[in-house]
Amino acid sequence: MSTDRVLGGRYELRDVLGRGGMAIVHLARDICLERWVAVKVLRGELARDPLFRGRLRREAQTVAGLHHPGIVSVHDVGEHVDDSRADEPSVPFIVMEYVAGQSLRARLREGALTLEQSIQHQVEVLSALEFSHRAGVVHRDIKPANVMVTPDGGTKIVDFGIARVGGDPGATATQPHALLGTAQYLSPEQVRGEIADARSDLYSAGCLLYELLTGRPPFVGDNPVVLAYQHVHEDPRRASAYRTEVTPSLDTVLVTALAKDRNDRFQSARSFSEALQSAAKGLNRADGCAATDNVVPFPLLGHATTTSRGSTASRTGHSPSPPARDEKKATTRSA
Known part of the structure; x- marks a missing residue:
């Protein structure tokens, strides 16, 4: 070589x-x-x-x-x-x-997730965001392509390439006030060129949850300008309009997560997660979407979570032999 x-x-x-x-x-x-x-x-x-x-x-x-x-x-x-x-x-x-598995983007292309799977992934993403935000790091590009699903069903956030660190706009991976991120998941304040904070990530996480539940992002447009306008000026349709199993409680969670004014949103990833898990208790077990027994409760900060899918140690990516390549299954793909 x-x-x-x-x-x-x-x-x-x-x-x-x-x-x-x-x-x-x-x-x-x-x-x-x-x-x-x-x-x-x-x-x-x-x-x-x-x-x-x-x-x-x-x-x-x-x-x-x-x-x-x-x-x-x-x-x-x-x-x-x-x-x-x-x-x-x-x-x-x-x-x-090395994260073996596939992104949530690839997983969604394979077909709809159950409501239980969607909530499980979202709770784990919010746990990681809570930890990141407590450390003063705002990701600024939360989207399905930047969340990996491991072989045991866990999730990992990747690509901190445009993250903002601390309260100093100069301590960011790119220039402040630049329009950064992916148009379908940008918060209104990012569209306006304002400084993103933790609540901006939570808006993007709201877009992620909407797509996990419905199979489509809250806003769809032909170009970034159209999408930017929608994020600032329009309200998305209720998720239940696209998927009847989505309960009024889940719709309400999304309304708060996707509020235009960041002061009207969840103020922390923990509060977002707690509201989501509370809403999950109303899901109908007969629909195959029971989410109360298997959803991991919001973990204590700094502690690894162990779920029924496997221990955290199994998510390290260590492998004694070359992992099989599947073009539909990407790994850490931040670029």
């Missing part, structure tokens, strides 16, 4: 797991520890740009400080130097936990 495929003399690059405008994510083998990891490598053409180099470094620093079973882990960072190209700059990379 050529040296340009072994980063830092340690990480042997294999399949490409995801591509983005800033970076490429590879499946890789950690030669020293004999485990599979995901390596996010800055695109070569961007390696000379201090803005993008700094953005990748801050992403690594941000995620490295978040130790939660529902957030992808960072193992290492480094810079690769190609000895055959002495005139080229070093290329930064991040080594992350």
